Amino acid sequence: MEIKDNTFSRQFETTLNGHLISVEYSFQEKKIFLTRLNVPENFTDEDFISDLLKNIMAIAIERKLKVVPILPKIVLFFKKNPVYKELLPPGIRL
Template sequence: MEIKDNTFARQFETIVDEGLVSVEYSFQEKKIFLTKINVPDSFEDEEFISNFLKNIMEIAIERKFKVVPILPKIVVFFKKNPVYKELLPPGIRL
């Protein structure tokens, strides 16, 4: 999966057959806040979204960012993938 970090639009992007899938973010003090997932109307592949989020977590690890999940769907991702809980900043409990 090829992921583009579109810093101008503040989102991670990847292309699927149906169109563009993106996760919007904002930065503050070495923390990345994941705020929204955008998918084409006809796109319903939850496993793809999970894999996309895993790739974003790997980017956060490489860049030494803490991850703050704002969107409930991303909170669920963290609960299903406890291996990434070390990316949560101190004081964030899910």
């Protein structure tokens, strides 16, 4: 999966079947806040979203960032993938 970090729009982007899928973010200190998930209408491929989030976690690890999940769907991703809980900042409990 190829992910583009569109810093101008503050979002990670990828495409599936010609449709843009993105995760919007904002930075504060050494934390990245995942604030919004944009998918086409009637998009239901949860495995694709999970793979996208795993790739974003790899980017966060590479950049030594802590991840703050804002969306319930991303919180659920952390609950289903406890290996990434080390990316949560101190004090964040899911």
